[in-house]
Amino acid sequence: MDANGEELAPAVRSILAAARERSGGEERVSVDARSFEDALAAAESDGRVPVIAEVKPTSPTTDGRRDDDPVALASAMVEGGAAALSVLTEPAHFGGSPESLARIRAAVDVPVLRKDFILTEAQLDLVESDLVLLIARFVDDLSGLVSAAEDRGFQPLVEVHTRAELDRAVEAGADLIGVNNRDLGKLEVDLGTFESIAPHVPDDVTLIAESGVGSAADVRRMRSAGADALLIGSAIMDGDVTANVRRFTTA
Numbered sequence: 357m358d359a360n361g362e363e364l365a366p367a368v369r370s371i372l373a374a375a376r377e378r379s380g381g382e383e384r385v386s387v388d389a390r391s392f393e394d395a396l397a398a399a400e401s402d403g404r405v406p407v408i409a410e411v412k413p414t415s416p417t418t419d420g421r422r423d424d425d426p427v428a429l430a431s432a433m434v435e436g437g438a439a440a441l442s443v444l445t446e447p448a449h450f451g452g453s454p455e456s457l458a459r460i461r462a463a464v465d466v467p468v469l470r471k472d473f474i475l476t477e478a479q480l481d482l483v484e485s486d487l488v489l490l491i492a493r494f495v496d497d498l499s500g501l502v503s504a505a506e507d508r509g510f511q512p513l514v515e516v517h518t519r520a521e522l523d524r525a526v527e528a529g530a531d532l533i534g535v536n537n538r539d540l541g542k543l544e545v546d547l548g549t550f551e552s553i554a555p556h557v558p559d560d561v562t563l564i565a566e567s568g569v570g571s572a573a574d575v576r577r578m579r580s581a582g583a584d585a586l587l588i589g590s591a592i593m594d595g596d597v598t599a600n601v602r603r604f605t606t607a
């Protein structure tokens with residue numbers, strides 16, 4: 357069950373159980389973050405669709421696993437025109453690690469999002485990144501965690517899947533909001549989720565469409581519905597990542 361008492365897919369229950377066990381960093385981090393807004397503006401100004409390309413070695417909904425060097429993958433994504441990167445740090449279900457993120461961030465000059473299931477303030481201190489994902493569905497004190505992230509210099513990206521979660525994200529002061537097309541209760545993907553929530557997002561929020569984008573037509577669909585940027589994982593990790601990113605950034 358999640359905080360709303362709703363049933364969760366077994367894989368997500370397992371992800372959350374593992375997240376509750378993970379400790380934080382030993383010292384409070386203080387990040388000199390690369391501006392995500394500037395990265396989006398740079399992409400727009402030279403005609404690239406702003407894409408956050410995700411280094412996602414595996415996942416509960418992916419067959420197999422990609423064991424390439426994460427830094428090589430990340431550099432190939434930047435070569436394809438990614439405005440920013442998302443890097444999984446969850447080890448048990450996504451094959452990520454904080455070490456991979458630190459190596460990637462040192463090797464590229466675009467902003468890097470830490471993609472994990474952060475539940476506590478201490479877990480923010482595991483590794484430096486430019487953005488951190490906070491999933492509204494799983495965080496009780498969302499305002500507290502948004503503030504804690506900002507106090508450390510992170511740009512928090514608050515992920516929502518419903519209107520009620522959007523309201524919580526806005527109340528928590530989120531400037532960056534991602535609408536996840538993947539329902540983490542059932543693990544089903546529906547691009548209509550973004551289309552139904554986007555009209556209710558305040559104009560001053562930077563809005564990201566997350567999950568389920570697999571084609572140039574999907575990119576255009578999400579952009580028409582109001583996406584300032586797209587977060588794309590599986591479809592980029594499948595095959596030549598530079599060519600895949602380029603297909604989306606030129607959609």
Ligand SMILES: O=C(O)c1ccccc1NCC(=O)[C@H](O)[C@H](O)COP(=O)(O)O
Binds near residue numbers: 415536569
């Ligand atoms: O991707 C999964 O299988 C997954 C399973 C359980 C919880 C979360 C999951 N994904 C997290 C994500 O948000 C995605 O990695 C990200 O939005 C990219 O999605 P996609 O482009 O569909 O790989």
